Amino acid sequence: MRLRQILRLIGILNFFLGLFMLAPLVVSLIYSDGSFLPILYSFIITSGGGLVLFVATSTADYTALSQREGMAIVTFGWLSAGFFGSLPFLFSGSIGSLTNSFFESLSGFTTTGASILNNIESLPQGVLFWRSLTQWLGGMGIIVFSIAILPFLGVGGMQLYKAEIPSPVVDKLQPRISETAKTLWKVYLLITVIEIGLLFIGGMPLFDSICHTFCTMPTGGFSTHGSSIAYFDSAYFEGVITVFMVLAGVNFALHFKFLKGDFRVFGRDPECRIFLLILAALILLVTVNIYGTVYESIAGAFRRAAFQVTSIITTTGFVTSDYERWPASSQIILFLCMFIGAMAGSTGGAIKIMRIVLLVKYGFREIFRLVHPHAVRSIRLGGKPVPEEVLNSISGFFILYLGLYVLAVLIMSFLGLDVMTSLGSVAATIGNVGPGFGLVGPAKNYVSVPDLGKWALTLCMLLGRLEIYTVIIMLAPAYWRK
Amino acid sequence: MKIIIIGAGEVGFNIAQRLSEENHDVVVIDKDQNKINHLQTVIDVQAIVGSGTNPSILQEAGINESDIIVAATDSDEVNLIACFYAQYLTEYITKIARVRNSGYTEHSDMFKTDFLNIDLIINPQSEMVSSMLKLMEVPEASEVLDFVNGKVKLIGVTVKEDSPLVGRKLSSFQDVEQVLLVGVIIRGEEVIIPSGQDVIQPNDLLYCVTRKEEISTIFRLLNIREAGLGRVVIVGGGTTGLALATSLDKTNINTKIIEKDSQRCLELAEKLEKVVVLNGDGTDRDFLVEENIADVDLMVVITGDEETNVLISLLGKALGAKKTVTRIGKLSYIPLVSTIGIDTVVSPRLSAIRAILQYIRKGKVVCVAPLKSEAAEVIEFEALETSDIVNTPLSEVKFPREAIVGAIVRGEEIIIPRGHNMIKPHDHLIIFALKGAIPKLEKLFTVKLEYF
Numbered sequence: 001m002r003l004r005q006i007l008r009l010i011g012i013l014n015f016f017l018g019l020f021m022l023a024p025l026v027v028s029l030i031y032s033d034g035s036f037l038p039i040l041y042s043f044i045i046t047s048g049g050g051l052v053l054f055v056a057t058s059t060a061d062y063t064a065l066s067q068r069e070g071m072a073i074v075t076f077g078w079l080s081a082g083f084f085g086s087l088p089f090l091f092s093g094s095i096g097s098l099t100n101s102f103f104e105s106l107s108g109f110t111t112t113g114a115s116i117l118n119n120i121e122s123l124p125q126g127v128l129f130w131r132s133l134t135q136w137l138g139g140m141g142i143i144v145f146s147i148a149i150l151p152f153l154g155v156g157g158m159q160l161y162k163a164e165i166p167s168p169v170v171d172k173l174q175p176r177i178s179e180t181a182k183t184l185w186k187v188y189l190l191i192t193v194i195e196i197g198l199l200f201i202g203g204m205p206l207f208d209s210i211c212h213t214f215c216t217m218p219t220g221g222f223s224t225h226g227s228s229i230a231y232f233d234s235a236y237f238e239g240v241i242t243v244f245m246v247l248a249g250v251n252f253a254l255h256f257k258f259l260k261g262d263f264r265v266f267g268r269d270p271e272c273r274i275f276l277l278i279l280a281a282l283i284l285l286v287t288v289n290i291y292g293t294v295y296e297s298i299a300g301a302f303r304r305a306a307f308q309v310t311s312i313i314t315t316t317g318f319v320t321s322d323y324e325r326w327p328a329s330s331q332i333i334l335f336l337c338m339f340i341g342a343m344a345g346s347t348g349g350a351i352k353i354m355r356i357v358l359l360v361k362y363g364f365r366e367i368f369r370l371v372h373p374h375a376v377r378s379i380r381l382g383g384k385p386v387p388e389e390v391l392n393s394i395s396g397f398f399i400l401y402l403g404l405y406v407l408a409v410l411i412m413s414f415l416g417l418d419v420m421t422s423l424g425s426v427a428a429t430i431g432n433v434g435p436g437f438g439l440v441g442p443a444k445n446y447v448s449v450p451d452l453g454k455w456a457l458t459l460c461m462l463l464g465r466l467e468i469y470t471v472i473i474m475l476a477p478a479y480w481r482k
Numbered sequence: 483m484k485i486i487i488i489g490a491g492e493v494g495f496n497i498a499q500r501l502s503e504e505n506h507d508v509v510v511i512d513k514d515q516n517k518i519n520h521l522q523t524v525i526d527v528q529a530i531v532g533s534g535t536n537p538s539i540l541q542e543a544g545i546n547e548s549d550i551i552v553a554a555t556d557s558d559e560v561n562l563i564a565c566f567y568a569q570y571l572t573e574y575i576t577k578i579a580r581v582r583n584s585g586y587t588e589h590s591d592m593f594k595t596d597f598l599n600i601d602l603i604i605n606p607q608s609e610m611v612s613s614m615l616k617l618m619e620v621p622e623a624s625e626v627l628d629f630v631n632g633k634v635k636l637i638g639v640t641v642k643e644d645s646p647l648v649g650r651k652l653s654s655f656q657d658v659e660q661v662l663l664v665g666v667i668i669r670g671e672e673v674i675i676p677s678g679q680d681v682i683q684p685n686d687l688l689y690c691v692t693r694k695e696e697i698s699t700i701f702r703l704l705n706i707r708e709a710g711l712g713r714v715v716i717v718g719g720g721t722t723g724l725a726l727a728t729s730l731d732k733t734n735i736n737t738k739i740i741e742k743d744s745q746r747c748l749e750l751a752e753k754l755e756k757v758v759v760l761n762g763d764g765t766d767r768d769f770l771v772e773e774n775i776a777d778v779d780l781m782v783v784i785t786g787d788e789e790t791n792v793l794i795s796l797l798g799k800a801l802g803a804k805k806t807v808t809r810i811g812k813l814s815y816i817p818l819v820s821t822i823g824i825d826t827v828v829s830p831r832l833s834a835i836r837a838i839l840q841y842i843r844k845g846k847v848v849c850v851a852p853l854k855s856e857a858a859e860v861i862e863f864e865a866l867e868t869s870d871i872v873n874t875p876l877s878e879v880k881f882p883r884e885a886i887v888g889a890i891v892r893g894e895e896i897i898i899p900r901g902h903n904m905i906k907p908h909d910h911l912i913i914f915a916l917k918g919a920i921p922k923l924e925k926l927f928t929v930k931l932e933y934f
Contacts, residue, residue, distance in 0.1 A: 067523065158526060175484065175507035175528040387515055 011053030018047025028126025070159030113221025139218020221317025317434025349432030
C-alpha cells in the first residue's frame with residue numbers, strides 16, 4: 001500500500017469532479033436562481049483541493065497499481081466524491097445538516113435515488129441539476145471516467161476498473177483499458193442524448209428532460225419533482241423512460257456490440273434473454289394482480305405495472321404510483337425485484353441476473369450430484385462453461401449480500417423503525433433502488449430516518465454500488481497488514 | 483497497430499508486454515484461464531480464453547481488423563494451424579509463427595511461399611545457434627550483436643579489475659572516442675545510460691558499439707588478451723548441441739561434445755566428422771578434469787535442464803574453463819546469473835522474442851535488440867529527411883535523457899559520434915535506450931510504426 005499513489009489518484013478524481021460542477025454553475029447563471037456562489041465555492045474547494053493533493057504527491061508513480069491499492073482508491077475516492085458532492089447542497093442551504101447532505105450526495109453517486117428532500121421543487125435549478133448530474137456520473141463510474149482520459153494509468157487502470165465495475169466476468173471491449181472505458185462512456189453518452197431528445201420532442205421542458213435522463217441512464221431515480229414521474233402523468237414519457245430504464249439495465253458491452261453492427265446480440269446473450277423474460281413475466285403478474293383491484297382498465301394497470309416493475313428491477317426507483325396501495329403479492333414482487341437487479345455490466349445495482357442464474361444452476365447441480373455422486377459436471381451459461389472460481393466468488397457475494405442485509409435490517413429495527421420500513425429501507429439502499437416501503441415508501445422519503453440510520457444506509461448504498469467486496473475488504477485486518 | 487498473440491507462455495507474454503508498452507493494441511489468446519487472469523492484471527491487453535486454432539475465437543479477437551498475428555505457443559502444429567486459419571480469414575494479415583521442430587523448418591518454403599504465406603518463421607533454436615556462433619567470432623565478449631549487416635558490432639564486455647579503464651570518467655576517454663562509445667553500463671541489476679560523468683567500476687558490464695575492425699583495439703584498452711578460440715567443449719548433445727557442433731565441425735576449432743546418453747552419442751558420432759564425441763556426465767568433476775577442462779577456451783552448456791546447466795557452468799569455471807555460455811530457458815533467471823559468475827547466457831525464448839520483436843518493429847526501425855537485462859535496447863533507426871533531427875548538431879537535438887547515439891553509419895563510413903556531429907538524411911543511427919525512452923525516440927524520428 002503506497003499512500004502517495006492513492007492520494008494522488010484521489011486528488012485527480014476530485015479535480016475532475018470539481019470540473020463537472022461547472023455545468024450546474026452555468027445552469028444557475030441561466031436561471032439566476034441564487035445558487036451561483038455556493039456552487040462556485042464548491043467548485044473551487046473540490047477542484048482546488050484535488051489539485052493541491054495531486055501536486056503535493058507529485059513524486060508518486062502510478063504505473064503499477066496493485067489490486068489492493070485499486071480498491072482503496074475506489075472506496076476512498078467514492079467517499080470523497082460523496083463528501084465534496086454534498087458541498088453545493090450545504091452551501092446553498094438547500095439541505096441543512098451534513099448528514100442529510102452526505103446522504104443525498106452519496107445516494108446520487110451510487111445511483112440509489114433515495115432522497116431526504118421534502119420539497120424538491122423549491123431547490124434552485126443549479127442545485128437540482130447537480131443532484132441529477134451526480135447520478136449520471138456515478139452510473140458509468142467516476143473512476144472509469146478518469147481511466148478514459150488518463151491513458152498513463154495503463155495496467156493500473158485495470159485494477160481501478162475491476163474495483164469500480166465489479167462484474168462476475170470482466171469484459172474488456174478493447175485491447176486497452178483506457179479505450180474500453182472510453183468506449184463505455186461513448187455508448188452511455190449516445191443513449192443519454194437520444195433519451196433527452198425523445199423526452200424533449202414529447203414536450204417535456206429541456207431542463208426536466210436532461211435531469212430525468214441523467215437519472216434514467218445510470219438507473220438512479222432522482223426526479224426534479226416531488227411526485228417523481230407521476231408529476232407529468234403522460235403515457236409517452238413513461239413509455240420512453242421505461243424503454244430507457246430497460247436499456248440502462250442491459251450490459252453495456254451488448255450495446256457496444258449492437259452499435260458495431262451485431263444486431264442480434266441481445267437475443268443471443270443468455271443473460272439478456274433471461275432478464276427480458278423475467279421482466280415480462282413479472283410485469284404480466286403485477287398487471288393481472290392490480291387490474292380490477294386498483295385500476296379499472298387493463299391498459300391503465302399495464303402502464304403502471306410496466307413502469308413500476310421496470311423501475312424497481314433495474315434499481316432505478318422512479319415512481320408513477322404508490323405501490324404500497326397495491327395488493328400484497330404485487331408488493332412482494334417489487335420487494336424481490338429490489339434483490340434481483342438488472343444485468344451484470346449494466347448501470348443497475350443489486351445482486352444482478354447473472355449471479356441469480358448461476359446460483360440457481362449451482363443449486364440444481366447439487367441436486368444432480370446427490371443423484372449421481374460421481375458425476376463431474378460444469379455449469380454452463382449460454383453454452384460456455386463457467387469457471388469454478390467465478391461460482392465461488394458469486395456464492396461468497398450472495399452470502400455477504402444477504403448477511404449484510406440482515407445485519408443492517410437489525411440495526412434499523414433497533415433504531416426504532418417498524419418492520420416494513422426496516423426491511424424496505426435496507427433493500428432499497430443496498431440494492432441502489434431508492435424508494436422502499438413503510439416510512440420510506442414511494443410517496444414518502446428518508447428524512448424521518450434517525451441520523452445513525454442514515455449513516456448506516458449510506459454505507460449500504462456504497463456497499464451495493466461497489467458490489468460489497470471492494471468496500472468490505474477495507475474492514476479486513478489482513479488488508480492493512482504489510 | 484493491432485496485434486493478436488496466440489499463447490500466453492513466456493514468449494507470448496513478453497512480446498505482449500513489450501508491444502503493449504509501445505502503444506500497440508494487443509489481444510492475447512490462451513487456453514489457460516489462470517494464465518489469462520494473470521496476464522490481465524499485469525499488462526494492459528485484451529485477453530481471451532480459448533484456442534488459437536478456433537476460427538470463431540480468432541474472429542472474437544478481431545482478426546479482421548488486425549495487422550499481425552503471432553503464433554507463439556509451445557506447439558508447432560497449433561501455431562501452423564492458427565496461421566492457416568488466419569490466412570483463411572484475412573488474406574493480408576502478417577503472420578509470424580514460432581516453429582521449433584527442425585523437420586518443419588527445413589521445409590519452411592512450403593509454409594512461407596507455397597501454401598500458408600507465413601511471413602516469418604521463428605525457430606528459437608536456430609536463432610540461438612546463430613547467436614552462439616556470432617559470439618564465437620569475438621569470444622572475449624559476453625554478447626555480440628550485428629548492426630548494418632555486421633559492419634558495426636555491439637559487444638558486451640565485463641571490465642576486469644586490472645583494466646586501465648577502471649576508475650576513469652567516461653568523459654576522459656579522449657584517446658578512444660573515435661573508436662568506441664559506451665552505450666550502456668550494467669552494474670549488478672542496475673542499468674545505466676551513461677553520461678560523461680559516470681565512472682567505470684570493476685565488474686561493470688559495458689555495452690559498446692564499434693567498427694568490426696577495431697574490436698581488438700578495444701580489448702587492448704580493456705587489458706583483455708585476445709586468445710582466439712582454440713578449444714571448445716559443448717555439454718549436451720541435443721538438437722542444439724548437434725547444430726552447433728555441425729557448424730564447428732567445418733572450422734579448425736578443436737571441439738568436443740559431451741553427451742550422457744550412449745545411444746545418442748552413436749548418432750552424434752555418425753553425423754560429426756572432426757568433433758570428438760564423449761559419452762559422460764557433465765556434472766562429473768573427474769570426467770571434466772580428465773578431459774582437460776582447464777585448457778578450454780569456451781564451454782557451451784546446453785543440456786535440457788537449466789538448473790543443471792548453471793551448475794555445470796560453475797563447475798567448469800571452477801576447473802579453469804576460460805569462458806562459459808549457458809543455456810537458460812526461464813527469463814526470470816537471466817538477470818541473476820551474472821551475479822553468480824556465469825559469463826554469457828543464451829535462451830531460446832529470448833532469441834524468439836528478439837526475432838519476433840525485430841520483425842514487428844521493422845519499418846524505418848531497421849533492427850532492434852533487447853540487451854541482456856531487458857531494461858535497455860539497441861535500436862537501428864534510419865533518419866528520414868522529414869525528421870527534425872537531421873542537419874542539426876547532435877548536442878542540440880532534444881534527445882530523451884535515457885537514450886544515447888552509439889554510432890552513425892553513413893554509406894560506408896562509420897562515425898562514433900560526438901556532440902558536434904550532424905545527422906544527415908538516410909544515415910543509420912544506432913541508439914542505446916532504456917525501455918521508457920523508446921516511444922519518445924519513435925516520435926523524434928517521426929517513425930510511424932503504422933508502416934504496414
